[in-house]
Ligand SMILES: [Zn+2]
C-alpha cells in the first residue's frame with residue numbers, strides 16, 4: 357500500500373470512528389419510558405440450564421447478557437441488594453449495610469445505638485432510614501409511579517420509596533385473619549404501603565393460608581427444619597383461589613399492571629427460590645417429578661421452574677398491554693448462595709434465627725448461640741452478632757485494643773480465612789490469613805477487600821470474619837459473604853431497542869441504576885454522586 361493510500365484509509369477510519377458518537381446521539385429509536393426490574397431471590401446463573409428456565413433464557417438471549425456479572429457488595433443479602441439496585445449506592449452510603457442495623461443516629465426512635473434486626477422492620481422504618489440519608493431513588497429519577505411487589509418486606513420495602521404518595525408497595529403481610537373460619541388468625545393479609553382495594557379486599561385472592569403447621573414435610577426434616585415453610589408464603593399451595601409463593605407475586609404484579617397502566621418503574625421480587633435453597637442447599641434436587649406430589653413444592657427444582665413460569669407470565673402481560681417496546685426489563689438477583697459442606701450452626705427445628713443472630717433488640721431475643729461462636733462471645737465485646745456466609749460483630753467497646761482482641765478471636769473461629777476491623781469507611785485486616793485452597797485464595801485476593809469495604813459504615817459491623825467456600829454458620833444454604841458462589845449473579849437487560857449481545861464485563865448490582873438512567877436518557881442528580889457506573893448498552897439505530 358502506498359503512503360498516500362495508507363493516509364486515505366487511516367483518514368476514513370478516523371472519520372468513521374468520529375461519526376459513531378454523532379449517530380448514536382441522533383438515534384431514531386426513542387429510549388424506553390419504563391423500567392421493570394425482575395429479581396429472582398438467590399438465583400444462581402447455573403439454574404437457567406439446570407432447571408431449563410426457558411423464559412429467563414429468552415430474556416438473556418434477546419437482550420444484553422452480562423455473563424460475568426458480580427453482585428459487587430457486602431453484605432450479600434436481600435435487604436441490602438434491593439436498595440443497591442434502586443439507589444446506585446453501596447451499602448455504606450445507603451443507611452444500612454447488613455441484616456443487623458445499629459441505629460447510631462436514633463433514626464428509628466429507640467435510642468441512639470439501639471440494634472434492629474432488619475427482617476422484622478416494616479416499610480415505614482425503611483422509609484425513615486432512607487429519609488435520614490436523603491438520597492434519590494429510582495422512582496425519583498423516573499418521576500412517576502413506582503410499584504414494588506414481592507412476598508417479603510425486606511425485598512419490597514427497600515426497593516420502593518414508601519413516602520411517595522403515588523407509589524405502591526405490596527408484600528405478604530402478617531397473620532391477622534381467619535379466612536377459613538377455624539378460629540385461628542393463621543391467614544396472612546397483604547401488607548405494604550398504599551395497597552389498592554383490588555389487592556387488599558378482605559379474604560379475597562391475595563390472602564394466603566399461612567398456618568405454621570403446614571410445612572410440606574420441612575418442619576420435621578433436617579436440614580430444612582431450621583427454616584421450615586410456614587404455609588403458603590413461599591410454597592404455592594393447592595388452594596386455587598389463594599395460591600402462594602411466586603404465583604402470588606406474579607398475580608399481584610399482573611393485577612397492578614392492569615389497574616395502574618401509567619406506572620413508570622416496577623420491581624418484582626420472586627422470593628421462593630431463596631427459601632428452598634436456604635432449607636436444602638443450592639444443589640437441592642429433591643422431589644422434582646412432574647406429578648402431584650405436594651412435597652415437590654418444598655424443593656428447588658419445582659420452585660425454579662415455577663419462578664420461570666411467573667417471569668413468562670409477567671412479560672406476557674407487558675405484551676398484552678402493548679408495553680414491551682417502551683419497557684426496559686432488567687433480570688437479575690439479589691445474591692447467589694452456597695451449600696454448607698462445612699456447617700457451624702446447630703441443626704435443629706426452628707434454629708434458623710438463633711444460628712443467624714446473637715443478641716437482643718426491642719422485640720426479639722436470640723441469645724442461644726451455636727457452640728462454634730463461643731470464643732467470640734467470650735471476649736465480652738459482642739453487642740450483636742450476625743452470621744451466615746460471613747460473620748459480623750457489632751462491638752460494645754470500640755477502642756482499638758478491644759477491637760484487635762475481638763478480631764483475633766474472630767480469626768480463630770472455624771473456617772474464618774481473614775479477620776477485619778472497621779477503620780472509618782474501610783476495613784483493615786488483622787492477624788494472619790487462615791487456610792484456603794488456591795482457588796479461594798485467588799478469589800479472596802482479587803475481590804475480598806473491595807467487597808468488604810462497601811459495607812464500612814458506623815451502622816455496620818465493627819469486626820468481620822470472611823469464610824471459606826461452602827461454609828455456613830446460618831442454615832444449610834446461605835449467602836451474605838464475599839465467596840464466588842455468592843457473588844456471581846445473572847444480569848440481563850432486555851428491550852426491543854437493544855441489540856442482543858453477550859458481554860464479559862463484571863457489571864455489579866450498583867451499576868444497574870446508572871446503566872438504566874443512561875439508556876433512558878435521564879441525567880444523574882447534582883449533589884448525589886452514585887457509587888455505580890453506567891454501562892453503555894448497544895442500541896439498534
Ligand atoms: Zn435474597
Ligand SMILES: [Zn+2]
Nearest residue numbers: 398434630634
Ligand atoms: Zn435469603
